[in-house]
Amino acid sequence: MELREIELRNKPEQMLKASPKGTVPVLQLGNSEVLDESLDIMLWALQQNDPGQWLATGMQDARELIEWNDGKFKYDLDHYKYADRYPEYPADYYRQQGELFLAELEARLNQNAFLCGNQFALADAAILPFIRQYAAVDPAWFAQAPYPKLQQWLDDFLVSKLFASVMTKHQSWRPGNPQILFPESGC
Numbered sequence: 001m002e003l004r005e006i007e008l009r010n011k012p013e014q015m016l017k018a019s020p021k022g023t024v025p026v027l028q029l030g031n032s033e034v035l036d037e038s039l040d041i042m043l044w045a046l047q048q049n050d051p052g053q054w055l056a057t058g059m060q061d062a063r064e065l066i067e068w069n070d071g072k073f074k075y076d077l078d079h080y081k082y083a084d085r086y087p088e089y090p091a092d093y094y095r096q097q098g099e100l101f102l103a104e105l106e107a108r109l110n111q112n113a114f115l116c117g118n119q120f121a122l123a124d125a126a127i128l129p130f131i132r133q134y135a136a137v138d139p140a141w142f143a144q145a146p147y148p149k150l151q152q153w154l155d156d157f158l159v160s161k162l163f164a165s166v167m168t169k170h171q172s173w174r175p176g177n178p179q180i181l182f183p184e185s186g187c
């Protein structure tokens with residue numbers, strides 16, 4: 001696989017040609033098929049190789065939870081993050097709207113170690129980045145909020161090797177730059 005890190009402020013025309021909607025991530029397959037929704041890319045990758053069995057259990061439940069995350073919760077999160085752009089309500093209001101999802105996740109984590117069962121799986125990977133963003137808007141508020149299981153689930157992820165491995169910084173791609181290929185040599 002060739003990785004092309006891009007700058008959102010300076011999207012390469014090759015990217016826009018492959019996916020005119022201009023969002024990341026974009027996966028271009030060898031047969032020229034293009035996937036430009038992160039969930040589709042996750043599902044495609046896991047169909048190739050799923051060493052942690054992320055697709056093994058509760059897929060319908062996982063899909064419904066991810067749909068809630070990507071729809072209503074993402075909407076509330078964006079309003080909470082950028083509350084100054086949405087002055088109809090104060091930031092607390094948008095934060096409270098998001099808490100409906102947080103309460104659902106907390107209830108699930110009271111039943112099981114992870115969102116859809118007792119092992120880390122697709123729903124955890126798909127939803128964690130958004131809870132990280134939500135927590136980062138006001139870390140002091142999040143730290144004292146009544147979601148102990150959710151806080152622990154997020155903290156465990158933030159110190160994991162998996163998180164460190166996906167947060168590696170790469171140089172931006174330009175036509176002609178050396179390619180970043182995976183698996184990297186030596187792996």
Ligand SMILES: N[C@@H](CCC(=O)N[C@@H](CS)C(=O)NCC(=O)O)C(=O)O
Nearest residue numbers: 008009022023024025036037038039
């Ligand atoms: N539903 C899309 C959302 C992708 C998305 O909005 N990505 C943001 C970055 S996290 C982006 O590319 N925004 C375009 C921009 O900032 O120009 C997905 O999951 O792939």
